[in-house]
Every structure is written in C-alpha cells, then in structure tokens.
Amino acid sequence: MTEKTVNDEMREREVIVVGAGPNGLAAAVEMARAGCRVTILEAAGTIGGGTRTMELTLPGFRHDVCSAIHPLAVSSPFFNQLPLGDFGLRWIHPAAPLAHPFDDGTAAMLERDVAVTAGTLDREDAGAYHHLFSPLVAGWGELAPDILRPVAGVPKHPVLLGRFGLNAIRPAEGLARDVFKGSRARALFAGLSAHSFLPLGKPGSAAFGLVLGILGHAAGWPLAAGGSAAISRALADYLVSLGGTIRTGSRVTSVNDLPGGAVIILDVTPQQLLEIAGSRFDDRYRRRLAAYRYGPGIFKVDWALAGPIPWRARECARSATVHLGGTLEEIASSEREIWEGKHPVRPFVLLAQQSLFDPGRAPEGKHTGWAYCHVPNGSTFDMTERIEAQVERFAPGFRELILARHVRNTAGYQEYNRNFIGGDINGGVQDLRQIIARPVAGPRPYATPDPGIFICSSSTPPGGGVHGMCGYLAAHCALGGH
Template sequence: MGAPVDVVVVGSGPNGLAAAVTCARAGLGVLVLEEQPTAGGGARTLDLGLADGVVHDVCSAVHPLAWASPFFQEFDLPARGVELLTPPAQYAHPLPGGRAGVAYRDLARTVEHLGVDGRAWQRLLGPLVRDAGTLVALALGDKRSVPAGVLPRGVPTALHLARGVLEQGTALWSHRFVDDVAPALLTGVGAHAISRLPSPAAAGTALLLASLAHAGEGWPVPRGGSGAIVAALRADLEAHGGRVLTDRPVRRWVDLPPARCVLLSTGAGAAADLLGDRLPARTARALRRFRHGDGAAKVDLVLSGPVPWRAPEVGLAGTVHLGGTRAQLVAAEADVAAGRHAPAPVVLVSDPSVADPGRVVGGLRPLWTYAHVPAGSDVDVTEQVLAQLERAAPGVRDLVVASRCIPASRMAEHDANYVGGDISAGAVDLRQIVVRPTAAPDPYRLAEGVYLCSSATPPGPGVHGMPGWFAARRALRQVFDVGTAPRLAP
C-alpha cells in the first residue's frame, strides 16, 4: 500500500471522508480503505444496469442535513460545484380517498393548505424554523457538550424542542391536531427513525426534518445524485495528498498498514471485532451490546413516465411517505417492531427527477424506494412496494420498465454498516441517540490512537459528516498535538 502514513481511515462514506479531509487539511498523510469497488458508502450513485444511462442512489438520496450540517457549511458544497436542487414541494403524504398532505418550503403556504390544522402546525414548527441554527446545533452535536451559541440565546428554542418531543413522542400527540392530514404528514417524517410510534426518537426526527423542510434549502437532491457529495469530498482529499483505495476490506488489525492513527467508519460491533484484544474488555463489551434496529429493504425502479399520483400535488414533492393515516402508520411500525412484515408497510419514495430533470434519460427515470421490514428479513418486497404505490398512484405498475430489490438481509453486502438492513447503523431510540455507542465521556476514542467515526457515534445517522469531523478533530488534538482545527473552505 506504499509508504507508511499518518492516518488510516476505514470506510469511505461521508463520515469516513469527512474525517480524512479534516486530517489531510492539517497536513497529515491520509489513506482511506474501502471494501466496495466504489467509494461513497451509503452516498453512492451507480448505474445498476436496469436501463442504459439511468443511475440510482444506492442508499441516501435526499439531503436536508447536507446543507444544514456545520461540517458541510464550512466545507461549502456549492463552492465546489455541488448543486443542491430543491423540489417544488419538500415531501408529501397521500391519504385514502385521494387526499394528501404536502409540505412546501414556504411554511405559510403549508399552513394554508393544512386548513383547520394549519395554525397547530405553525405553532409546533414555527419557532424551530425561525431558529434553525440552534435546532441543528442541538441535533448534530456530540451529545456530550452544549453546542457553541446555544447558551443563552438558544434556550427558548431548546425548551420548545423538548416540549415538542415530549408531546409528539408520547400519547399526548393526539391532542394537537383535529383533522387526519397534518398528523399523518408529520408521522411520515418521524417514521424515518424506523421505530415504534410514538416514541421520543421518532418525534425528534420528525421535528428536526420537518423544520428543515421549511428552512434553508429544504429537502434537496444533488444534481446527478448523491455521489456528487462523495466526489467533492474525495477531490478535496486527493488535492491535499490523501488517497482512497477501493476493494480493500479490513476485518482484522493485521489488515491495516502501519499508521500513527486509525479512524474507523464502521459499525460498533465490527470495530470491536477488528480491534480484538487492543480494546479494553469493558469497551469491547459495550460496543458489542450496541443494538441494531429494524431494517429497510430497498427497491429501485425504472419508470417510463412520471408517477401518476391520485392527488396531483404529490407530484411536486421530491420525497413521498406512503403508509396511510397516523393509525395505519402506527400499526405498520408495530408489526415490524414485533418481527412481522406489515401487510401495508411504511414505504419511502424519492423521485429525483422532480428537482433534477437531467436524471431522465431517453424518457426513463429512476424511482428510489424502500420499505420498513423486520431486521434481517430476506423477503423481496417489490410487490408490497408496488401495491403501496398503486394505492396512491393507480396505473403506476404499467410504467415499470425494470426493478431490483435488495432485501434487508443483503443490505450489508452493499454497506457493511447496514447490519440486517439497519440503515442507521444502530437502533434509533432515546437512549442510543445519547449513549451512542457507549456511555464513555468521549464516544469517539476507543483506544490509544484509534477512533470510531461512523453513524454509530453521535450525532447518529444522516449525510452530514459530523461523526467524522468530531472524531478527526479529537485525533488531531490527542495524537498529533494540533490544537486548532484546519479550515475546510475551498
């Protein structure tokens, strides 16, 4: 693998690359090892061979956290040619009878369209939208310290967020709304946590993502796909002397080249296995106790035309949540949590061509979907996904040119961190959001010169690069005596 390096990073997803870029910017020699044939982890965009020229996002497709993240704010994706394209509507939620809730970037427009529940939506999300900076700082912090700028100015926002989580994460959630559209619209966002509903973790997810839909760039897609973010990170890394080697699996310590520091963008259990007796026994036990959540089964589709949504306004949204009313969503997620396949599962849908017409090639367009399933499920859920789509968009089956399903049990073949289809690299619940992956004061440092920088560390899942940034800055201070974090701007 060449001459010895200062830093080895295992894993080339957004977190691994964020760590690598940070270290390379500090003047260190950096080598990234990736087991897949292409870099990017869960943010890759690939031609799956389903239709000539049509590319699909392998995992993540829509990126509210890419513009909101402090790491990417400093890295400055737009200055590097990454265009974040905001769809006309951020997300939508079809309901029985041809109705739908739609979240527009304009909060006032959303409030107007929610009718009787518009003011309740405004009161819940308005304070968080107005102070999105504090919201993001709280959500994307290291969960061990108070983020800079929160005290004292952000205290009212923090208290409003806490009240919102207490309300929407418990049985109290039924008291705010009168009609069924707004609660379904908000619950569809909370379902990104893949957990029982209601729950504090799902409520926190809902309040964060729903608020970001009305702020900044909303819920954008990168022009050309998620791989554009990876390409920008890799280009900066290589411009500062770093290297990425693909097809380089790392399972044991002996698979690593000599280095002064190792940053692992791996799962918690995988890190324990890799480090073996180099870990204190207590730390190893804690990492192996870190729980994985339920799964997602991915279905990539190629369509010959736009999705014929029963409610036309749904076609304005880049993201659509399928699953029906709040009660139906609760029942479906309860089935999954109990180890059963829901008859009508929660399905997430992204049509990138709504914001990025260039994704349509020869009249064919990609459609990104996944269904929530029990952990480790080996079921091909194509039929269940199509059934959910057909309920909200009659005739969509006739547009399907090609499809491919990756069952939850095989998701780890495409990203080793997605054990059993857990795309969050660890169950998203209140405890594991805070105590992630262990209760250690420093959740990133595992041993002398070894750090964990994946979504198994705070602040958790999402394409935001924060675990890599936090871990790398600790490594710079503790291993290399670099007291000032390097600038990331172009």
C-alpha cells in the same frame, strides 16, 4: 500537554481512515485540513458507502443505491464550511420538500413556507402547526449546532434547545394527537417521525418528525444533481486536492495489519469495530460494544419507468419525496408491527422521484423511481408486491409504467455494505438510550480505550443520515479538541 502540542504531534503522524462513506470522507477531509497526511482504505471498488449512484435497472437509468434526499447534508454545519460546489456538488430543490397523499385524492404538503404548509392541513390545525414549527424554524441556525453533536455537550442555546427537547423526547404518536385535531397534520407528522425507524409510541420518536419538519422549512429537502454519488465524489476530490489518498478495494480486517503509530479512524459500526480492533480494547469496552443494538432493516425497490408516476393528487409531482402510508393510525401500526417481527401488509413507503427534477437520471421522457419500507432486522421477505400496491393505491396506473425493477433485501444490503448490519441503515437503533450512548455513553464517544483508534460512523453522534458530522466530530476528537 497543551491542546496545541497534541495537535502538532498528531499532524506528524500518519492518519488512516477505514471506509469511504460520507463520515469517513468527512473525517479524512477534516484531518487533512488540519495538516495531517491522510489515507482512506475502502473495502468496496468505489467510494461513497451509502451515497452511490448506479445503473441498477436499464442502461441510462441512474439510481441512488442508498441515500437520495438530503435535508441533513444541505444543512450540515461541516459540509457548509467546505468548497464542495467547486468540486461539482450542486443541490436541486424541488418546489416542495415532501408530499403525503391520502385516499381521497388530496395531499398534505410540507412546503418551504410554514403558512403554505398549514394551508394543506385541516383548517383547525393551521394555528397549531404554526405554533409548533415557526419558533424552531426561526431558531434553526442556533439550534442546529446543539442538535448535531453529542448529547453530553453543554448547549449554547439552552432555552431554544429546551423548547425543542420537551417535544422531541415525546412519542410521535402522542405529540401528534395532542397538538393536532385533524387527520392530515397527524399523518404528515407520523410520516416524518417514521424516519426514526422507531415505533411511533416510543419516547424520542417525535425528535425525528420535528427535525425533518424544521429542515423542510429552513433548508429544504434537496437531491444532488446527477445522483448522491456527487456528494462523496466532491468530498473525495476535495480530499485529494488537500493531499489525501484513497485506496479502494482495500478491506481492513485487523488494525494490527496497519502501520504502527498511525492514527486510525474507522467508519464502521460497533460489531465491526470489535472484529477489527477488539484485541486493542479492554474487556469492559468490548462488552459495551457487544451490547450495542441494531434496529429494523429495509427492503428497497428501484424502478425504470416509462413515464412520471401518475399521482391522483397532482401536487405530489411538486416534490421529489412522497410518503405513502395514509393515516397516522396506519403508519403507527405498520412501524409497530416491524418491531414485533412482522411484515406489514400496507407498509409505510418512502418514495423518491429524482428524475422529475434531474432529467439526466433517465433517458428522455422516461423516469426513475426509488422506494423502500422498513422490515425486521435480517428479514429476507420479499416486499416488492406490497410496496408497489402502496404506490398503485395513490397513483393508479403506476404498475403499467414499470419497464424494469431492481430489488434488494436486508441481506443484500449487508453484503453491499458491511455497515448495514441486518439491513439497518442508521448504524444502530436511534432511541433515546442509544442517542445518548452512541456507541457508548461518555463525553468522548468517538474515542476508544486505545488512544490511537477512533470511530466515526453513523454509530456515533449525531447518528444516521448523510451530514458528515460524525466524521467531523471524530476528527476533532482525534485532534485533541473533544
């Protein structure tokens, strides 16, 4: 059968997408763009999955429940094809993508400009920073399509990908120590790499530091005006304009309850896929799904604040994102402890201060704060005090500004969204093995043994984050393209 015939046949079938997270919405949009009749069934009362915005603390304070900062969304080759601006999505770019304060009252700054960034590091590392990042930043346009897809594909730009890959497969700690001599650049790179949720001594953890650093320069780390919910709302409204339908409050417990003959694309992780569709798979595939591994969870705090966070390093107010963890040694130690089942006394904290750049998030003169740290999978330990101590360390007087707080542990996150298994927000561990085998190894990771069932969540390539690429690539797989 030719590809065209497969596509034509697909268009005549009903498409049901289970889950309205960014990947489910992306899959639905792409199927609708191909001319299919698409319905999304979402378990929760509202769409969005990891991209919702709510008044979690006090009236008038609008908090991003999950995702806040969107370097991946703003540089997503798929989102950038869509008219999302016509559906209300507007990006706000803070002056600098990221601030990383130190105990001496200064900060390393990830700026849009590589040279300006290098100027905030130890002088001896300026050249090394430039050498590491400049070629990758210049080549990001070509590199992105090779990175944001399954590893098994044939690269379009092998030389550039090789240059990236040789560093990316290394442990972040080793790369930072080899490339940089001073503590500032090492710490900045450690903070970026800690987004991997991996111990920084683990091969592949450097990939996250590199990608997030490149994106800081090439695309920025913006927030969505009004809150992250604006991303899912724009996708949903665009889908509806294409004729798609969304039904919230519709949890799917078995694919056998869905109309026969429908193409089913699930925005769920392997554990849920087994529960919902396991009866349609052979033993071998079921065993492979069951062997899929989930990673550490998160503990998150949202604050309603009486004023802006009083950073000792004033330049921290130029960025919506602030990494609180001090040195490479401290960050590496706290990330390692989590994998040993411990709760670090000084956790690495990822903090966002959206209302500084998007005043509508809080009543006039007031502010919101968003922060989380990593914890062992399934942890119910209360990290509030330790997170707040880390903020206070770099911003004395912070605690006095707290009007109200909302906290959520790993169990709370899984209850909120069943995809966050044990509080894992990336849809599974993202080490080298599971980046290649996501959810299982093979050339068509979105396909299952049942030709009418596909998986499109962040448990597929290219993995966690709001970029919609998993959904887009799953849709192409369903359409017969991959």
